[in-house]
Amino acid sequence: MSDPQYFETRFGVTRAAIRKVLAGALQRGGDFADLYFQHATGTSVVLEDGAVNQGSSFVDLGVGIRVVLGDQTGYAFTEDLSLEAMLEAASTASAIASGGGSRVVTDLRFKEPPGYYDTNCDWASTGVDEMRSLLAGLNEATHAKDPRVERVNATFASNQSRIMLVNSEGQVYHDNQPMTRLGLSVVMEDKNVRQSNGHNISGRAGMDFYSEQRLTGIVDEAVDRTRILFDARRPPQGELPVVLAAGSSGILLHEAMGHGMEADFNRKGVSIFSDMIDKPVAESFVSIVDDGTIPGLRGSINVDDEGCASQRTLLVEDGILRSYLHDRISARHFRVPPTGNGRRQSFRHIPLPRMRNTFMRPGPHTKDEIIESVSNGIYCVSFTNGQVNIGAGDYAFYVKNGWLIENGRLTAPLKDVNIIGNGPETLARITMAGDDLKMDEGGWTCGKDGQSVPVSLGMPTCLVSSINVGGSA
Amino acid sequence: MSRQGTLSGEPLEQVAAGAVEHATRRGAKEAAASVRRSRAVSVEYRNGELEQLRDSQSSGLSIALFVDGRYSSNVTSDLRPSAVKEFIERSIELTRLLAEDPYRGLADPELYENRPTTDLESWDPSYDELDPEQRKKSAMETARAGRAAEGPIISATGSYTDQRGELARVHSNGFAGAHRATQFWLGAEVSVRDEGDRKPEDWHFAGSRLLSRLAEPEEVGREAARRARSRLGQKKLAGGEMTVIVDSRVAGLLGSVLLGAISGVALHQKRSFLLGGLEKRVGSPRLTLIDDPLMPGGFGSRHFDSDGMSSRKRTLFDGGVLREYLLDVYYARKMGMEPTGGGVANLVLPPGEKSVEQLAEDVGSGVYVTGVLGGNADGTTGDFSHGIVGFEITGGKIGDPVGEMNVTGSHANLWDRLVAVGNDPYPYSANRLPSLVFDKVAVSGT
Numbered sequence: 001m002s003d004p005q006y007f008e009t010r011f012g013v014t015r016a017a018i019r020k021v022l023a024g025a026l027q028r029g030g031d032f033a034d035l036y037f038q039h040a041t042g043t044s045v046v047l048e049d050g051a052v053n054q055g056s057s058f059v060d061l062g063v064g065i066r067v068v069l070g071d072q073t074g075y076a077f078t079e080d081l082s083l084e085a086m087l088e089a090a091s092t093a094s095a096i097a098s099g100g101g102s103r104v105v106t107d108l109r110f111k112e113p114p115g116y117y118d119t120n121c122d123w124a125s126t127g128v129d130e131m132r133s134l135l136a137g138l139n140e141a142t143h144a145k146d147p148r149v150e151r152v153n154a155t156f157a158s159n160q161s162r163i164m165l166v167n168s169e170g171q172v173y174h175d176n177q178p179m180t181r182l183g184l185s186v187v188m189e190d191k192n193v194r195q196s197n198g199h200n201i202s203g204r205a206g207m208d209f210y211s212e213q214r215l216t217g218i219v220d221e222a223v224d225r226t227r228i229l230f231d232a233r234r235p236p237q238g239e240l241p242v243v244l245a246a247g248s249s250g251i252l253l254h255e256a257m258g259h260g261m262e263a264d265f266n267r268k269g270v271s272i273f274s275d276m277i278d279k280p281v282a283e284s285f286v287s288i289v290d291d292g293t294i295p296g297l298r299g300s301i302n303v304d305d306e307g308c309a310s311q312r313t314l315l316v317e318d319g320i321l322r323s324y325l326h327d328r329i330s331a332r333h334f335r336v337p338p339t340g341n342g343r344r345q346s347f348r349h350i351p352l353p354r355m356r357n358t359f360m361r362p363g364p365h366t367k368d369e370i371i372e373s374v375s376n377g378i379y380c381v382s383f384t385n386g387q388v389n390i391g392a393g394d395y396a397f398y399v400k401n402g403w404l405i406e407n408g409r410l411t412a413p414l415k416d417v418n419i420i421g422n423g424p425e426t427l428a429r430i431t432m433a434g435d436d437l438k439m440d441e442g443g444w445t446c447g448k449d450g451q452s453v454p455v456s457l458g459m460p461t462c463l464v465s466s467i468n469v470g471g472s473a
Numbered sequence: 474m475s476r477q478g479t480l481s482g483e484p485l486e487q488v489a490a491g492a493v494e495h496a497t498r499r500g501a502k503e504a505a506a507s508v509r510r511s512r513a514v515s516v517e518y519r520n521g522e523l524e525q526l527r528d529s530q531s532s533g534l535s536i537a538l539f540v541d542g543r544y545s546s547n548v549t550s551d552l553r554p555s556a557v558k559e560f561i562e563r564s565i566e567l568t569r570l571l572a573e574d575p576y577r578g579l580a581d582p583e584l585y586e587n588r589p590t591t592d593l594e595s596w597d598p599s600y601d602e603l604d605p606e607q608r609k610k611s612a613m614e615t616a617r618a619g620r621a622a623e624g625p626i627i628s629a630t631g632s633y634t635d636q637r638g639e640l641a642r643v644h645s646n647g648f649a650g651a652h653r654a655t656q657f658w659l660g661a662e663v664s665v666r667d668e669g670d671r672k673p674e675d676w677h678f679a680g681s682r683l684l685s686r687l688a689e690p691e692e693v694g695r696e697a698a699r700r701a702r703s704r705l706g707q708k709k710l711a712g713g714e715m716t717v718i719v720d721s722r723v724a725g726l727l728g729s730v731l732l733g734a735i736s737g738v739a740l741h742q743k744r745s746f747l748l749g750g751l752e753k754r755v756g757s758p759r760l761t762l763i764d765d766p767l768m769p770g771g772f773g774s775r776h777f778d779s780d781g782m783s784s785r786k787r788t789l790f791d792g793g794v795l796r797e798y799l800l801d802v803y804y805a806r807k808m809g810m811e812p813t814g815g816g817v818a819n820l821v822l823p824p825g826e827k828s829v830e831q832l833a834e835d836v837g838s839g840v841y842v843t844g845v846l847g848g849n850a851d852g853t854t855g856d857f858s859h860g861i862v863g864f865e866i867t868g869g870k871i872g873d874p875v876g877e878m879n880v881t882g883s884h885a886n887l888w889d890r891l892v893a894v895g896n897d898p899y900p901y902s903a904n905r906l907p908s909l910v911f912d913k914v915a916v917s918g919t
Contacts, residue, residue, distance in 0.1 A: 392876070
C-alpha cells in the first residue's frame with residue numbers, strides 16, 4: 001500500500017507543518033498552492049565484459065512548492081524537509097503574487113490511489129544478488145545465440161518514488177510509483193565489420209515483470225536487430241510511402257500530434273493544432289488515445305503530479321480532433337476539467353501537460369494487406385528517438401531497423417534513417433490502419449523544457465502514403 | 474526537526490572529507506566524494522506578463538566507493554548527517570554484493586599534481602547582491618523586444634536565468650579540490666504566423682559566466698524574432714548530393730559524435746568507428762579539435778576533472794590526424810594505456826577567416842543548415858541521419874528557408890569532406906565550433 005503517513009513517519013512532516021507551509025505559500029495571495037513531497041530511491045547494476053561489477057544507487061528527497069495566480073506560477077523547492085526550510089521556500093514561491101490575505105487550510109482529506117500498478121512494490125527489498133544472476137543469465141544467453149557476439153552490456157535499473165501532493169483545497173494525494181528497466185546492448189563482429197544494437201524493456205512493476213518470456217524476448221530482439229545490420233543499407237532518399245510496424249511506431253503519434261496537443265502550447269496559441277478542436281484531421285478509422293490507466297505500463301500513473309486523477313483521454317475520435325492534454329493551469333484557462341496530464345520530472349520541476357501512454361486504436365485493415373498495397377516504400381520496425389517543432393508542426397523520428405518494400409513484399413533490410421514530416425499532413429495521410437494494435441514495453445522517456453518523464457507508445461500497423469525518408473543520394 | 478539537512482554555511486570540503494572518512498572507517502578501501510551546492514533563479518515573461526518565477530537552493534553528495542576490489546557510485550540529496558551516514562553504510566553493503574573488478578580504483582596521485590591555478594573568469598562575486606527587480610526587468614525587456622520586432626508575431630517569451638554553483642571533491646588518497654562558477658542567461662522564443670496553420674518558432678539564448686559580459690535584452694529578443702521571421706514560407710528542395718554549410722549553432726552536435734567515438738568506453742567496448750584510428754588520418758586538414766580547459770569564461774572551464782586529474786590543454790585531432798583518445802583512469806587501466814582525461818572541458822576548432830555569407834559565396838549552391846530536427850548517429854559505424862531546417866544557398870547567396878528534409882551519411886567519411894570553416898565559433902556552449910562546410914552530402918528532399 002502507498003502509506004499516507006509516509007512523510008510524517010519517515011521525515012517528521014506533520015499535518016500542522018503542512019498547514020503552515022501552505023499558509024506561507026499563499027501569504028501574498030494566489031488562486032492555488034500545492035506542495036509536492038517526493039522520496040525517490042533507486043539502484044542500478046551494470047554488466048560489462050561478463051561481470052556485474054558496477055553498481056549505483058540514489059536517494060532523492062525534497063518538496064516542490066508552487067503558487068498559481070491565473071496563468072502565472074511561482075516555484076521553489078527544498079531538499080530539506082524541516083519546517084524552517086519549507087517556510088523559506090514557501091515564501092520564495094509566494095513572490096509571484098503581490099496581494100495579501102492568506103487562506104487557512106484547516107481540513108486535510110487523504111485520497112487513496114486507484115492502483116493501476118502495484119503500490120506495495122518495494123524495490124529496496126529486492127537483492128542485488130537477484131539482479132546479478134538475472135544479468136549473468138542474459139549474458140550467457142546472448143553469447144550462446146550467435147558466436148559473432150563480441151560485447152554484451154546490460155543495465156538493470158529500478159526505482160520507486162513515494163509522493164504526497166497536498167493542495168490549498170485540502171486534498172492530499174499519495175502514491176508509491178515503482179519503475180524498472182532492463183537494457184541489453186550487443187556488439188557483433190563479422191569479417192572485421194562491427195555492428196551494435198540493443199533492446200530494452202520497462203514497466204511500472206516489481207521483479208515479477210521479468211518473466212521467462214520477456215527475458216527470452218529481450219535477448220532475441222537485441223541479437224536479431226544487431227545481426228541484420230550486417231546486410232542492411234540505406235533506402236534511396238525522397239518522399240516515399242511508409243508502413244509503420246505495430247508497437248513502438250506509436251512514436252509517430254507522440255511526435256506528429258501528441259506534443260502539439262499539450263495544452264500549454266495551445267493556451268499560448270503557438271501549436272499548429274491550436275485552432276483545430278472539433279475539426280476533421282484524419283480518416284474516420286483513426287482514433288488516438290492518451291491513457292494513463294493501463295495496468296503496469298511505463299507511462300501509467302494513479303494520479304498526476306498535481307493531484308488530478310489519471311484517465312483515458314481521447315485526442316482524436318473517428319478522425320475528429322477532440323481534446324488537448326491538460327494540466328491544472330491550462331484546464332482553468334480553457335474552462336474544462338483537467339485530464340490528468342500534469343506531470344513533472346521531480347520535486348525540482350514545475351508540472352507541465354505531458355503525455356502518458358499514447359496509441360492509436362485498431363483499424364479495419366490487416367498487416368499483410370497494408371504491406372501488399374505498397375509498390376515502392378519502406379517498412380519501419382524499430383526506433384530510437386524523435387523530435388517535433390510544435391508551431392511549424394514538422395516532426396522527425398529515427399528508424400534503426402526497417403525493410404525496403406518492393407511490389408508488396410519486404411525485400412532488403414534497412415538501417416539508420418531519419419524520417420521527417422509535418423504533423424497535420426501526416427495524420428491526413430494515414431490511409432490504412434491494421435487490426436493488430438500492440439502496446440510497446442520499451443523504456444521510452446519523453447523530454448520537454450528540460451524535464452524527462454517515462455511514457456509508452458502503441459500502434460497498429462499503419463500506412464502513411466508519403467513522408468520524407470533520409471537515404472542515399 | 475532542526476535545519477541540519479542544509480549545507481548553508483558549512484564548508485563543502487569538510488562535508489566531503491567527512492563522507493570519505495566515514496566510508497573508509499566502515500570498510501571502504503578507498504572513496505571519492507563530491508559535494509555540490511547551488512542556487513538557480515529564473516524569471517519568464519510572455520507577451521508583457523510575468524509567467525514564471527523560480528528560485529531554489531539545492532545541494533547533494535555523490536560518493537564513489539571501492540570496497541574489497543568492488544566499485545559503486547552513489548548520490549543523495551538527503552544531507553541530514555545521520556541520513557548521510559546511513560546512506561554510505563547501505564552503499565557499502567550494495568558494493569559488497571557486486572563482482573570484483575581489478576581495474577577499479579582512484580587515480581594515481583601523480584595525476585593530481587601540477588593543478589593549474591589560472592583565473593577561469595567563471596565566478597561573479599556580485600551574484601549574491603543581485604536585485605530581484607533587475608532580474609524581472611531583464612526578462613521583461615527581452616520578451617518585449619521579441620514582441621515589438623517586425624513581423625506577424627503570435628507569442629514572444631523572454632527569460633532571464635542565473636545560477637551559482639560550488640563543488641568540493643575529496644579523495645581518500647590525497648586529492649582535495651574545489652570549483653565554483655556562476656552563469657547568467659537571457660533567452661527569447663518567438664512564434665510567428667505563417668500560411669495555413671503553420672506557426673514557425675525560433676529562439677536565441679545568450680549566456681555568460683559574468684553578468685557584466687551578458688548580452689543586452691533588446692539584442693536577444695530581436696535576434697529570436699529575426700530568426701522566427703526568417704522561417705516564414707519554408708519550402709522543400711529537390712534532394713541530391715550537395716554542399717552543406719552547418720551553422721556554428723549546430724556544429725557542436727557533430728563534434729560531440731567524434732568525442733563519443735574516441736572515449737575509453739566506446740573504444741574498449743568496440744563501439745567506435747574510430748577504433749584503431751590513433752595517429753591515423755580520419756578527416757581533412759581542416760579537422761583540428763582542441764580541448765582547452767583553462768579558457769577564461771568558458772562554459773566547461775575547470776582546473777581538474779572528475780578523476781581529480783589536473784587539467785591541461787591538448788590537441789585531440791590535428792590537421793585531420795587523430796592524436797589522442799579520451800581515456801579516464803578506469804578505461805585506461807582496462808586498455809593498458811596511460812590515462813589522458815576522460816572528458817572534454819571546452820572543445821575548440823580553430824576558426825577560419827570567413828563569415829557564413831562569404832562561405833555561401835564560395836559554395837555557390839547548396840544548403841545552409843541552421844537547425845536539426847531529430848536524427849541520430851550510430852557510434853559503432855558512424856552512420857547518421859538528421860532532419861534539417863535551414864536555407865537554400867543559390868547564386869552564392871543565402872536564400873529561402875527550407876525544411877522537412879534530411880541529411881544522411883557516415884561520420885567515417887564525413888570529416889574528409891570538411892572543406893572550409895567559418896570565423897564564428899559558437900560562444901554560448903562548451904563546444905565552441907565555428908560554422909563548418911562539407912561537400913558531397915546526401916540531402917533528401919522532394
